[in-house]
Structure formats: C-alpha cells, structure tokens
Amino acid sequence: MYSYAMLAQMISDSIVRYQEGLMKTQELMRKNDVSVGSTPHDVIYVGRKIRLLHYKPVIDAKNLHPIPVIVTYALINKYYILDLQEDRSFVGNLIKQGFDVYMVDWGTPEPIDKHLTFDDYIGRYLDRLVDMVRDRSGAEKVTLLGYCQGGTMSIMYTALKQEKVANLVTIAPVIDTEKDTSVVANLCKSIDADRIIDTYGNLPAEFLHRFYMMLKPFSQGMYKYINLLDNLDDEYFVSNFLRVEKWLFDTPAIAGGLFKQWINDIYKGNLLVKGKFVLCGKRIDLKSIEVPLLNIVASDDHLVSPECSIPLNYHVSSEDKMLRVYNCGHIGLIASKLSQSKVLPEVGKWLRSKSSKRLEQIR
Structure with a gap:
C-alpha cells in the first residue's frame, strides 16, 4: 500500500512530467511543419468560407464507381481528421478502392454568421454542393457519407432531398439523444445555449477546447503529454501525436443559430427522433427515408453512445439497411488501423454492391 507521502510525491512527479511534456509539445509544434490533409485534391468551390474538395483519383476515370x-x-473541429496521415487516411482508402470522393470543408464562421442555422447549412449550402457534384460527375444521385454531426446532417438532408441521394452511410450519428x-x-442537456449565444454571438472555439478537456481530463489533459516524453525517440509516434494535437486545437467557432438548434432541438428536445424537427419549413420524418443505409x-x-446511433436503423423505412458495430472508440472508426483494415473495406464492399445495382439499372 502507498502512504500519503508516497502518493503526494507521485502526484507531484506527474505534474512536473506533464508540464515538461506540454512544453515539449509546444516546442515541437513551433519547430515542425505539421502536415495534414495531404491527399491530392482540387478545391472546386469556395463560398461563404465553405469549400468543396475533389480528391484526385488514382485509377483511370472511366473505371471509377459511377x-x-x-x-x-461535423461543424466541430476540421474535416482533415478524415485525412490525417497517409497510412490512416479515410478518404485516401476510399480513393484507392476506386471511388470518386468529395469532401465538405465547412470553414470557420465569423461574427456576421451568428444567425446561420441548419436551414442554411443543409437547405442552402449542402444542397448547392450536392448539385455541383451531380453536374460535375454527370450522376443523377450521390452517396452521402457523414461522420458524427455530419452524419446527422446527412440524414436531415436525405429526408429533405431524397431524390438526389442514392445511398446513405452514417458513422456514429447523433440520433436518439434520450438514449445517449x-x-x-449530459453536458449538452445541461447548458444554457440561449444565454451563451446571446452573450457571444457564435460559440467561441475556446469553449470547445475546455469541453474536450472535461471529457477525459487525465488521458487527454495530462497523461498524453507524459506519454510523449516516453516516446520522443519514436519518430512515427511523435509525428502522429503532433497531427492529432494540431487537429484537437484547430477548432472553429460554431454559428450561434445552429448551435442553439443543436442543443435545444436535438439534445434537449430529441426532436429528430420524435419527427418534430423542422428544416426549411418541412418536418423531418426519418420514416420517409427509403434509400439504402449503412449505419456504422x-x-x-465516449462522444456518441452507440445506443444513440443504433436507433436510426429502426426509424427509417429503407428495406436495404445494415448496422455494423465495431469494437473501438469514436475516432477509431475513421482514423485507426482498425478503420483501414476492417471498417473501410466493408464500406467499400457495401458501396460497390450499390454501384453494381445502379449499373444494372442504367443498362
């Protein structure tokens, strides 16, 4: 057993090591050009700080899936978590499998954007980008693949504009928040979003930094920096650590109007599952969704309880729907060895089967 003196000394040593690790991280971030989002792509649209990226195929264009x-x-953090490094790039894997991949970069809202809501982000911006991809590719419909909040937004869009969606892939979507x-x-259900936004206009990025620290204060706020000190000789470990650290702190503000809806309507009211969420004047009914669905x-x-995401399969009317549950965490679904070896191959196999059916319909 440890004496109080021994425990006090261990805590003191840990604090010192944490401070050393934090200072070392700051030093390494200053000295190194931390490259992220490096998969070759063209920016084919820029508007209202939103960009549409088109990744360059690695196979002949005529052999791309149709x-x-x-x-x-999500509107939280930046899109490049899906393209963090070459050997664990989500989009890079899809490209190698022969898919024609586009990415939405939601950008960073400014004070003037404080009134933007889901009506704007989904009914205007996402719809415009979908139409651009349809025109550019010549495809009548697109596959929407949404991660986290982006999955929820893809679901909303599908219910609103189903005629433009061929397939829907959702990864850890926020659906039934009463079960989360x-x-x-728990934090989202307890905060006063109206008071925050009435005070600040948009949700400040600093709020999100503190929010993440509260989730795992020791593993994310202390021990990871100690772990860095123990692995300074491992170049691969250090480069990966710096990329994730860059992503964690590269947090945009969130438009005030949308943040209020996210907290009050989705988390507190659970209106999406109840069929009471209104988007662009239309009540979003999950039962209206009939397109093929893959829910991952x-x-x-620890960010979105599986019990929150799984009910999507019960609420949609799609006859062709699949649920896959993987033994990993939130980020593990899209930026890990497991994602590369299991998740993405299954996503590719599922999408190829839909492409094959589409080709048969065209013929």
Missing part, C-alpha cells in the same frame, strides 16, 4: 461520394464531417449516456450528451457505430464511443 456514384460519387460526398463526405460530410455520454458525458457529451463504435461500441466504446
């Missing part, structure tokens, strides 16, 4: 894939990430027992959900969930997700 249905383009539009990837939508995560720390994130992490069993150890």
Whole structure:
C-alpha cells in the first residue's frame, strides 16, 4: 500500500512530467511543419468560407464507381481528421478502392454568421454542393457519407432531398439523444445555449477546447503529454501525436443559430427522433427515408453512445439497411488501423454492391 507521502510525491512527479511534456509539445509544434490533409485534391468551390474538395483519383476515370461520394464531417473541429496521415487516411482508402470522393470543408464562421442555422447549412449550402457534384460527375444521385454531426446532417438532408441521394452511410450519428449516456450528451442537456449565444454571438472555439478537456481530463489533459516524453525517440509516434494535437486545437467557432438548434432541438428536445424537427419549413420524418443505409457505430464511443446511433436503423423505412458495430472508440472508426483494415473495406464492399445495382439499372 502507498502512504500519503508516497502518493503526494507521485502526484507531484506527474505534474512536473506533464508540464515538461506540454512544453515539449509546444516546442515541437513551433519547430515542425505539421502536415495534414495531404491527399491530392482540387478545391472546386469556395463560398461563404465553405469549400468543396475533389480528391484526385488514382485509377483511370472511366473505371471509377459511377456514384460519387460526398463526405460530410461535423461543424466541430476540421474535416482533415478524415485525412490525417497517409497510412490512416479515410478518404485516401476510399480513393484507392476506386471511388470518386468529395469532401465538405465547412470553414470557420465569423461574427456576421451568428444567425446561420441548419436551414442554411443543409437547405442552402449542402444542397448547392450536392448539385455541383451531380453536374460535375454527370450522376443523377450521390452517396452521402457523414461522420458524427455530419452524419446527422446527412440524414436531415436525405429526408429533405431524397431524390438526389442514392445511398446513405452514417458513422456514429447523433440520433436518439434520450438514449445517449455520454458525458457529451449530459453536458449538452445541461447548458444554457440561449444565454451563451446571446452573450457571444457564435460559440467561441475556446469553449470547445475546455469541453474536450472535461471529457477525459487525465488521458487527454495530462497523461498524453507524459506519454510523449516516453516516446520522443519514436519518430512515427511523435509525428502522429503532433497531427492529432494540431487537429484537437484547430477548432472553429460554431454559428450561434445552429448551435442553439443543436442543443435545444436535438439534445434537449430529441426532436429528430420524435419527427418534430423542422428544416426549411418541412418536418423531418426519418420514416420517409427509403434509400439504402449503412449505419456504422463504435461500441466504446465516449462522444456518441452507440445506443444513440443504433436507433436510426429502426426509424427509417429503407428495406436495404445494415448496422455494423465495431469494437473501438469514436475516432477509431475513421482514423485507426482498425478503420483501414476492417471498417473501410466493408464500406467499400457495401458501396460497390450499390454501384453494381445502379449499373444494372442504367443498362
């Protein structure tokens, strides 16, 4: 057993090591050009700080799968978590499998954007980007692939504009928040979004930094820096660490109007599952969704409880729907060895089967 003196000394040593690791991280970030989002792409649209990226195929264009894939990430943090490094790039893997991949970069809202809501982001911006991809590719419909909040937004869009969507792939979407027992959900259900936004206009990025620290204060706020000190000689470990650190702190503000809806309507009201969420004047009914659905969930997700994501399969009317649960965490679904070896191959196999059916219909 440890004496109080021994425990006090261990805590003191840990604090010192944490401070050393934090200072070392700051030094390495200053000295190194931390490259992210390096998969070759063209920026084919820029408007209102939103960009549409088109990734360059690695196979002959005529052999690409006929249905383009539009990837939508959350408005929290930046899209390049899906392209963090070459050997664990989500979009890079899809490209190698022969898919025509586009990515939405939502950008960073400014004070003037404080009134933007889901009506703007989904009904205007995402719809415009979908039409651009349809025109550019010549495809009648697209596959929407959404991660986290981006998955929820892809679901909303599909219910609103189903005639433009061929397939829907969702990864850890926020759906039934009454069943979400995560720390994130508990915090979202307890905060006063109206007061925050009335004070600040948009949700400040600093709020999100502190929010993430509260989720895992020791593993994310202390021990990871100690772990860095123990692995300074491992160049691969250090480069990966710096990329993730860059992503964690590269947090945009969130438009005030949308943030209020996200907290009040989705988390507190659970209106999406109840069929009471209104988008562009239309009540979003999950039962109206009939397109093929692949819903991917992490069993150890600490950001979105699997019990929150799984109900999507019960609420849509799609006859062709699949649920896959992987033994990993939230980020593990899209930026890990497991993602590369298991998740993405299954996504590719599922999408290829839909492309084959589409080709048969065209013929």
